[in-house]
Amino acid sequence: MSKIIYVLNGPNLNALGKREPGIYGGKTLADIETDCKTVGGDLGFSVDFRQSNHEGVLVDWLHEAGDRAAGVAINPGAYGHTSIALHDAIRAISIPVVEVHISNIHAREEFRHKSMIAPAAKGMICGFGPHSYILALHALKNITQ
Numbered sequence: 001m002s003k004i005i006y007v008l009n010g011p012n013l014n015a016l017g018k019r020e021p022g023i024y025g026g027k028t029l030a031d032i033e034t035d036c037k038t039v040g041g042d043l044g045f046s047v048d049f050r051q052s053n054h055e056g057v058l059v060d061w062l063h064e065a066g067d068r069a070a071g072v073a074i075n076p077g078a079y080g081h082t083s084i085a086l087h088d089a090i091r092a093i094s095i096p097v098v099e100v101h102i103s104n105i106h107a108r109e110e111f112r113h114k115s116m117i118a119p120a121a122k123g124m125i126c127g128f129g130p131h132s133y134i135l136a137l138h139a140l141k142n143i144t145q
């Protein structure tokens, strides 16, 4: 039976592909979901892919993943830079969590350089465009077998 991997997405990621293609590329979140499900299937995962603009919903989904899933890849969007609640939710579950960013947050504005969740996560992947998600799935494959 396939392991379940949650791929969670935070605020404004539903707007991908519609604005700022120079920073985030031209793919929509639906395109990224398709790619994650294809690659995830090849890796033996069943990918549960979700997006919310609400911090508390992301907290609830992390707790749910802790009960149901083998691992999580999360692009927290801007909440990654601010959210102690997401940091605590990651610490509250025992499955590995990989932080994902499409852009290289360290090459952008100073306020994006800090991640509140990276210290609680297993690791972080950023800067590879939508391929960051695929790298996170490979990392989860490596650490969940």
Ligand code: CA2
Pocket (backbone or CB within 6 Å): 011, 012, 013, 015, 016, 017, 018, 019, 020, 024, 075, 076, 077, 078, 100, 101, 102, 103, 104, 105, 112
């Ligand atoms: O690079 C990433 O994946 C980010 O998590 C994307 C977030 C940003 O706040 C983080 O610093 C880095 C933004 C999500 C998408 O925002 C859009 C803004 C304009 C047009 C389309 C999407």
